[in-house]
Amino acid sequence: MSVLNNFLGSLARTILTPMSRARLPQTKGTIPLEGLSAPVEILRDRWGIPHIYADTPPDAFFAQGFVHAQDRLWQMELNRRTACGKLSEIFGEIALDTDRTARTFGFDRLGRADWEILSDESRALALAYTAGVNAFLTHPKTKLPVEFRLLGLKPEPWIAEDSMAFTRVMVWQLSHAWQGEIIRAEIAEKVGIEHAAELEIHYPEGNPLTLPKGIEFNTLDPDGTLRKIPGPFLDRGKGSNAWAVSPARSVTGNAVLCNDMHLAISLPGLWYQVHIHAADELHVTGVSIPGIPTVLVGHNDHIAWGITLAYTDAEDLFIEQIDFSNNRYLFEETWQAAEVLEEEIQVKGRDKSHIEKVFITQHGPIISDVVGYPAQHVAVQSMALRSFTTLDGWIGLNRARGWDDFVNACRLIEAPQLNIAYADVENNIGYWVTGKVPVRAKGDGSVPVPGWTGQYEWIGEVPFQEMPHTLNPERGYFVTCNHKIVPDDYPHLLGSNWMNGYRARRLSELIESVDKLELDDHQKFHMDVKSIPGLELVGRLKDIVDPDPDVQLALKWLREWDGFLTPESVGGMFYQIVRYTLVRNILEPGLGPELSLRYMGAGFHPLLMNANEFYGQDTVVLFRLLDTPDSWWIQAAGGRHTVIIESLKQAVSWLREKLGDDPSTWTWGRVHQVNFEHPLGLQKPLDQVFNRGPFPIGGDTDTPCQTAMLPNDPYNNKAWSPTFRQIVDMGDLTRSVTVHPPGQSGQVASSHYDDLVDPWLKGQYFPMLWTREQVDAESDDKLVLKPRE
Template sequence: MSTTAKVIAGVSFVLIVVLISAIVLSYGLINKTLPSLEGEVRTQFLIDTVQIYRDENGIPHIFAKNEHDLYFALGYVTAQDRLWQMDLLRRIASGRLSEIFGVQTLEIDKLFRTLGLLKTAQSTQKNLSGKSIEILKSYSDGVNFFIGTHKDKLPIEFKLLNYEPDEWTIVDCLLITRLIAWQLNFSWWAEPVFSEILSRVGVEKFKSIIPEYPDDAPVIIKKFLPPTGKFVDANVKFREMFGMVADGLGSNSWVVSGEKSETGKPLLANDPHLPFSLPSIWYQVHLNDGEFDIAGVSIPGTPGIVIGRNNYIAWGLTNVMLDDTDFYIETIDSTGTKYLYNGNWFELDVREEVVKVKGKGEYRFKVLSTHRGPIISDVYEFSFSEYIPKADAKFIASQAVSMRWTGNMISDEVFAFYKINHARNWSDFKTGLKFFAVPAQNFIYADIYGNIGYYCAGKIPIRENLNPIILNPGDTDNFDWVGFIPFNEQPSVFNPSEKFIATANNKIVGGNYPYYISYLWEPESRAMRISEILTSKEKFSVDDFKKLQLDYFSHYAKEMTQYIINAFNGVEVKDAFVANGINYLKEWNFNFGRDDIATSIFNSFLIHMMRNTFEDELGEELYKRFVFYSGIPVRILKQLIVNNDSLWFDDVKTTIVESRDEIIRKSFADGIDYLRNLLGDDMNEWRWGKIHQLKLVHPLGLKSPFDKVFNLGPFEVGGAGTTVNNAGFSLLKPFDCVLGPSMRQIVDFSENLLYSIIPAGPSGQIMSKFYDSQTKIYLNGGYLKIYFEVEKFRNEKTKILYLLPEG
């Protein structure tokens, strides 16, 4: 062996030894952090004994004899499985990511400091009901007891980032609820972007892209019966970092009465569409306080069941898509301390924020606010000098943009869900909804008595003068909010004649409703399919509901495909690949299956049609902002195609005037070329699942080599944003699936259980067997059963942890 070879061999051997040692040490370190799922734990915080059963799927069933102990145990158990996720969520909401990640997250921290979620949470704490304080205190004590007894056994993420979690507080719980509200807000995108489009293209072109909702498309309530630039960029960075970059960010829910159920009892289904992540967004749990069984999903860091059922009722949620935010162009005086309002100058509220930045020291900046809310127009102007952090509010031409958002109002969602969790009937349920403010949700309902219902719950602003789509003048009160829709006038229905209710982020109520709610609806395709199926036969079973939750049919594709085919009628097609692509569409059944080829062709056409229609007018940067949240652009594109709007289809960069059908043909050919470059010339290999894949990504898995350790996948999947089985992808980064059913749930009131599934598993600990225990089941369209009775879930695989009071 040569000297060089010996050296190489020796170095290789050393590297292998080091790698093996690292793996062994890491394995031991990670296993050390796994929580104890059985045995006894004593604590001074308990009144009585609590039994925590972990079923064979790792889902906790908590049996307590009083509410205090129940919520303490819920906090403890959630921390066992999801402590680092909880810590990350509160850091995002409070603007403290840079303490652990450094300057790369400073823009996100400045965004959330400016939004003022922490300030809102602190104010909210002072106005909570006594019951909410009790629940939050017990839950926080449970979290802190886990932290305090596991200082040397913290999840591996804390070790890798070299920090320890702070004590958990009531404010932290409230912060997470407001973070969820912000994630489900869409007006942050719409009004700034549409205002910029208006300034770019002028009034005539702008009018034709104002989103419409087809008159014949489904609404939730058939007829209303009155009862007796910078800010956007920072938000984009936040949503890109946490996977919120796809179309179809919404949910499905539907319920049928016992008259349409094979069992004679109501059936209810719900699947919220949110970014895929690790750990999963939801935490499955079953609670028993000695009187009520409550099962479903909670949000780690907050007490109570958000979606689920108890012994009497079941409920599901979908996003209202409420226009809950307005932006105002403010006039600031030369001193930068006052703003003009109704002819008078008022002092700006000034709040100094200090962000600790890992490796950089402190970053200080001022947040200015009007009576409406914070000024957000300077949200990401910051810089560091060599030694001294520096930041000041900056305004252009003495103007700034302020924001009013319902999420900065004081409300008590903890009490709302407490009342919902313990409701016995429709009246109790509505009592809980009265305390629910943000984010506005479509609540569907069913109960053991055979009733079904729907309520649009949340704070819905009433505007003095409606200007929903662009920024408002701030120097007058003409566009201020003048109140909120009274609770008893918010859309609702109880036991409708149709014997079913369906919601899919579609328009809520017809044109006779006296108040404005939104224009931010999702494409009507999912709502059409659900309504189509629910009217297709007389009786439904749990299996029918499972099949519908997994449905890949797209009404949007069906309608759009006909325009593609018609655009080629009578036109000689010389490109054999284009001709074959058209033939695939002619034979298509509009199901977005993972082995389908026409699906790949259609979606490739869609992204090129979008670009060829809008980018020439908007320019590259504004186009990217326009399609970032693609639910609205997808609606607008179909609207323009149906209306044959030549203003937008003409390419302004050419001397000729292009027609709609010319742009369709060009986009289709571009899409075919794109797939050839991506997948080769064998069209049999153009399977949708080959390019449309799901990867479950942990925040630390965003960078190599941790992606190999923390992430799961990729997995081939079907669907897209317009199918009931939603599998959204970004128009800017096709075709990876980054969004879809974050949970699937079905309730059959003839059974004392809950059907539930999440994409990963209950645990956030990477070496736990429950880290990805539901992934395969989820991908195969399966469900777990969460039983109420101990004898139904207790077997040789069940673990039991006893929490005991001291003494």
């Protein structure tokens, strides 16, 4: 079968690569277009990044829409179909559950509502962007990417609401605290509240708080004077690292901001880098998302910013009492009329459309069916499902000239909940946590609550000025890695589902280990793969003695391991297999296989919700249980010594079966690999045309170079990785560097389809070209878009 697949793959490449090459966009010469007020220059450098020079911001955003469509039109089409619940029209039955989920949450509906409240300036820029996309779509010389040809698909014109709808998908994917509420309820039902409490999240002592207990926040008054006010801090999400150092900690004597965003690896990649210069009105560079106008992360000529997820809890589940026959639900002893929608979903291969009935209470849509939890009628209330002004906030960041502008932009980012790191050319560093967080009348948002009583309602929001923030911390740096950044005495409930803090602890160690940091040091920090929990687990096994040769083999490699999860590490491989086996052996006697995987972080939907907020907590709980031999969970697994010995044996047996008889070849990179998968590459033999990889890679969930795995596929890097890295020198922006895999273009025949994979794997960067002189020196192609006469 593999021989046949290889032959068919070679044949497919022979046919599709030339076909794609003939469809590559024009990047030189002149194109007359309607919708511009003046000519726009687009220079593409040797990494395929467009540098846009326009006279006005609307013309610059027009050009951004045009280049997005040139390089990523197929991705944009998938993005809007995902948002609007229309994937089944082209993929058939396999995509129906994704469409049902999108229609239930209402990303398209919410996007249209957001459009209505967008500021006039943002609306004008979004319309200019939309005009640029459609200018490419309707140009007579445009040839659609090969994916459209394969599926016999012609894209509809782009509308501004498409951009808003996909923004909603991104926000929702970064907001998922409600999943843990279901899991907590299922665990309590399975083993009882007392035993469930042993699995609750507790932040590890010794791992850092970004702002230590008792500290005061600094803020900047409009007149520029500093004053101290009491305040709080926060965090939540899948992953990402950000840190900034003050001039006192930098060899250059300048503030430096670093960021690497940990999201799902894909092909094309999520990010599209772009440099926009609109005369004296706007100068910004960084990464954008095809289909969404503006630069989302990067720097302008005054400030730089980066983002990590702030694991604040802004979602709750309400169990509703519903009378479906009369389309109503009970609230405070009165039956209320529900909003009921019938969503028609076209499904390729079906004679009739699927009708999805969406039932919406005052708390939100009923999601029980689409998340596989039909036992109760559960509504989700989320800040991510309210109308918001997030695009106004991002455009504000693009234009910000200092801390005050930055704070005002953060105020407009009402969802998702992010920690936005900051540095400026005046050498200030700081951050602010964005996203609205509810004040609850009762309860802490940890489990589903009765929706009919009125006792658990949201009665307000944490004031923006009291959200976690800092400016110029005394120690001269900060790190934000999705860890706990508020002290226990913080006055507002922000949640409790922080990531475990191991990445933050390691990065703090690295920063503290060097008196003054070179830019090269920050690059090394991005690639660091030392596992603090790995060494902690080895320490907990120091008293284990057993005559079994497999146990002795595992202990030998573990005890000789240096703690670094390089692709070549054998000890690191043993740690990963032993840790995973131990966790499952301890959990499954009480929870069973499926619920154990949920507790270990598996999400409810592979595309829209592939992980939940318990992700990464199983290691912390494992250590706590191993340190408590009398725990019910340890006893149910056979006792501490027994479960450890059996897990060591099983780990060696698994390794021998999968990797052969020579332990010296059992390296982490043989099973821990990253694969860049294209949606069409899921179908053989198209995988050999569109996919790239797999490639051995180091790290894991808890290393600064985070290469995370999903519990149901525990060794491959299929969860998320650093999809973008940037290091910005605020004293000399021309020294700033970046990298984002796999490449700028989504077209398989382009030289920029996958040219950034190798440098990304090696920890290499390329310059964020800033001055016109830099751009001219590195650019070969120049395209001029000019107004049609």
